[in-house]
Every structure is written in C-alpha cells, then in structure tokens.
Amino acid sequence: MDNIINIKEFKDLILKYESITRDDITAGFKVHDTGGKIMNMLTGFGDVDVCTLCKAMYIKPHKTNNICDNCVWALTDETNNHDNAYCFGRNKLSTCETKFVNHIYNSYKNISFAETPDQLKSAIGYRIKVMKQVIDKYNL
Secondary structure (H helix, E strand, O other): OOOOOOHHHHHHHHHHHHHOOHHHHHHHHHHOOOHHHHHHHHHOOOOOOOOHHHHHHHHOOOOOOOHHHHOHHHHHOOOOOOOOOOOOOHHHOOOOOOOHHHHHHHHHHHHHOOOOHHHHHHHHHHHHHHHHHHHHHOOO
C-alpha cells in the first residue's frame, strides 16, 4: 500500500460526491443525456484527463511505470492484471455476484448509464458506499 499516492484525493472525492445536490443533477440533465456525462462535468468522472484521482497521478511522483498501479482503486486488483481499469472494476469481473469487483463495476456502470435524476442520485449513493468500503477494507 505504500505505493498508493492519491488516498487524500480519494477521500476528497467522496466528499465531493456527497455534496452533489438534486439541483446539480437536474441542471446536469438539462445539458447532458447520461449520468456519466453529468458526473464528468461535476467531478471529472470517467476521463483520465480530468478525473481528480488520475490528475493526482500525473502531478505527484509515482513509484511504478503504470501510474494506475499507484491509484487507490489498484488496491482492489486481486489478479494483478494491471490493465488500467481498476476504477471500472472490469479487470477481474467475476461470475460470483458477491465479488467486490462486481460492486465497483456496477457502481461505475450505474453512474455512466443513469438516464434520470433519480437513477443518478441512487447511483452516486452506491458509488459512495463502494468507495467507503474500499477505505474500510484497506484501512485507508
């Protein structure tokens, strides 16, 4: 865990997610058609160029060649695939519904494809829950 360099940003992102209001979401749907686009606008979600977690990788010295290996989400990689999809959960999807990686993937997917304010608000809550589980599971 000593190679993880964006723990503070991860915790700050949870606070950012928690601060998103229904008004923010409703206003976002007036401009964009999916939750992923709205969350990208609000938090940098889904885009390595603007994601607050990814940006921390570029401005801080990282300890491996693959900067994604220095991200909090990399802690969840149980297979060591190192395919840069930790935050998506796609690198080790399991057929077992209880696998933690499935929760990561579902939290990402639910935000990305939310089509209504209610769906997005629910998806954000689920992503927050998963992120807090990462903090607890890895004692961050």
